[in-house]
Structures are given as structure tokens and as C-alpha cells.
Amino acid sequence: MIDIARFKPKTVYVIFIASTPEKIWAALTAPEFSTAYFFGSAIEIEPKQGGAFVMRKPDGTIDVSGAVVEWSPPRRLAVTWGVRWLPQMRDLPDCLVSYDIEQAGDSVRLTMTEAHQWDVPDALLSGGRAGWPAILSSLKSLLETGKPLAIKMQPPREMLEALAALKR
Amino acid sequence: MDAVFKALADSSRRELLDRLRAENGQTLGELCERLATSGIGMSRQAVSKHLAILEEANLVATVKRGREKLHYLNPVPIHEIAERWIGKFEEARLQALSALKKNLEKRHE
Numbered sequence: 001m002i003d004i005a006r007f008k009p010k011t012v013y014v015i016f017i018a019s020t021p022e023k024i025w026a027a028l029t030a031p032e033f034s035t036a037y038f039f040g041s042a043i044e045i046e047p048k049q050g051g052a053f054v055m056r057k058p059d060g061t062i063d064v065s066g067a068v069v070e071w072s073p074p075r076r077l078a079v080t081w082g083v084r085w086l087p088q089m090r091d092l093p094d095c096l097v098s099y100d101i102e103q104a105g106d107s108v109r110l111t112m113t114e115a116h117q118w119d120v121p122d123a124l125l126s127g128g129r130a131g132w133p134a135i136l137s138s139l140k141s142l143l144e145t146g147k148p149l150a151i152k153m154q155p156p157r158e159m160l161e162a163l164a165a166l167k168r
Numbered sequence: 169m170d171a172v173f174k175a176l177a178d179s180s181r182r183e184l185l186d187r188l189r190a191e192n193g194q195t196l197g198e199l200c201e202r203l204a205t206s207g208i209g210m211s212r213q214a215v216s217k218h219l220a221i222l223e224e225a226n227l228v229a230t231v232k233r234g235r236e237k238l239h240y241l242n243p244v245p246i247h248e249i250a251e252r253w254i255g256k257f258e259e260a261r262l263q264a265l266s267a268l269k270k271n272l273e274k275r276h277e
Binding site for chain 1: 229244
């Protein structure tokens with residue numbers, strides 16, 4: 001069992017979605033949704049605490065992998081999160097990504113928290129800080145209109161430079 | 169969206185967002201201390217009020233950790249505004265213009 005208290009939140013994003021907690025839960029955990037809003041990656045997740053978790057790219061390679069830390073549908077999902085698709089990031093300590101889903105009036109508040117167990121430099125957080133708003137906006141658009149947003153993105157240069165510096 | 173523009177229409181609140189951008193996850197006390205250190209006069213009550221308005225507009229997200237309340241910049245509503253008026257085709261051109269502006273301004277410094 002991992003010690004959640006060691007992880008400090010570094011990035012916290014909140015989005016309001018006109019939907020239901022159950023639909024948001026389904027969108028977070030089913031590949032037919034994730035491929036639409038998560039840069040094409042399909043989620044594979046074992047629906048239980050301790051279960052395996054993978055985001056797989058369209059070419060079959062692993063984008064992200066980890067384990068389920070909390071599986072409480074439709075309120076809270078937490079997974080350890082290791083970025084595998086960038087070779088320079090494979091050896092970094094996993095972070096903890098959690099989604100909290102709460103009814104807020106006739107809308108639903110979805111909170112994404114990225115927490116780290118080490119003193120991660122800001123430049124390394126820039127990847128998530130560029131990616132998450134696009135992912136969450138696209139998820140919202142998918143649930144509200146049936147269409148995701150078409151967003152193309154490259155890893156930020158400052159993150160790649162910081163990774164290169166870590167190697168040295 | 170009205171709440172976002174109203175929240176942004178105040179230089180003190182934009183200053184607070186800049187502070188969180190530079191260092192995410194600060195407590196009210198840390199924000200006040202650092203503002204005072206850099207000679208910006210804002211009372212604790214004023215900072216607290218501005219943070220509440222920013223949180224109401226969903227530009228700031230908070231996390232309770234033990235007895236502390238940590239504040240995080242939430243750029244998602246700004247991203248939604250950008251998505252609404254800046255299409256994916258314009259983005260590359262706008263980035264090029266913004267890089268050009270930065271370079272030209274640097275040369276004049």
C-alpha cells in the first residue's frame with residue numbers, strides 16, 4: 001500500500017461539466033471515451049484498489065502506467081502515474097493523479113490533482129500544465145456536445161531541456 | 169464566464185494569479201508574507217477576499233492538507249476562453265507573433 005501522505009499536490013485543475021457523476025466516471029475509465037480526449041490513448045484499468053492501470057497509445061506503445069490507489073465510483077479515482085512514452089521520464093518517481101467528482105448545483109465539478117513524492121522541478125511540471133487543461137476541456141466538450149476538441153500538442157521545450165539536464 | 173472576466177478585471181487579483189503561477193500551492197500566510205517582502209501593500213483581509221473571488225470564478229483551486237489550505241492557479245477557464253475565440257489554426261500564427269514581439273522587446277531592453 002502506498003503512503004498517500006508523502007505526495008504533495010503540485011497541480012490542481014477544476015472544471016465544471018454539465019453532466020452526471022456517473023457519465024464523468026465512465027468517461028474517465030472507458031477507452032472509447034479516453035481515446036477521444038486523451039490525445040488518442042486508450043485507458044485499461046482494473047476496477048479495484050491495487051489493480052493495474054495503463055494508457056496505451058494508438059500504436060500500441062505505453063503512454064502512462066501505474067496502479068489503482070482508490071476506486072470509489074462515481075466519486076473518486078486515484079492512480080499512481082508514471083509517464084513511459086518519453087524515455088527520459090521513465091526513471092522518474094511516479095506521481096499520483098486523482099480525480100474528484102462532486103455534484104455542484106445542476107453541474108458537476110471535476111477536480112484533477114497531480115501530486116508528487118519528490119521535489120520535482122517546475123520545468124518538469126510544465127508538461128502536465130500544458131496538457132491537462134486541454135485534456136479536461138476536451139473531456140467537457142465530449143460530454144456536453146458529443147464532440148471532443150481537436151488539440152495537437154508537443155511536449156514543452158522547457159520540460160525536455162530540464163529532462164536533458166537531469167540526465168547529466 | 170462573466171465571473172472570470174470580473175475576477176480578472178482587477179490588478180491585485182492578477183498579481184495573486186501571477187504569484188501562484190510562479191509558486192503553486194501557497195497558503196494565505198505565505199502569499200501575504202511574500203507580497204509584503206516585495207513591497208506590495210495588501211492586507212490579509214484583502215488577499216483573503218480576492219482569493220475568494222478568484223475561487224468563485226474557478227481561477228483558483230484549493231486543497232486542504234492537514235490544517236493548511238493550499239491555493240493553486242486553475243487556468244482551465246482561461247483555456248476555455250482561448251478555445252472559444254482562438255481556433256486551432258490560428259494558434260501557431262499567434263505563437264509566432266507572440267515570439268516575435270518577445271524577441272523585439274528584448275532587443276530594446
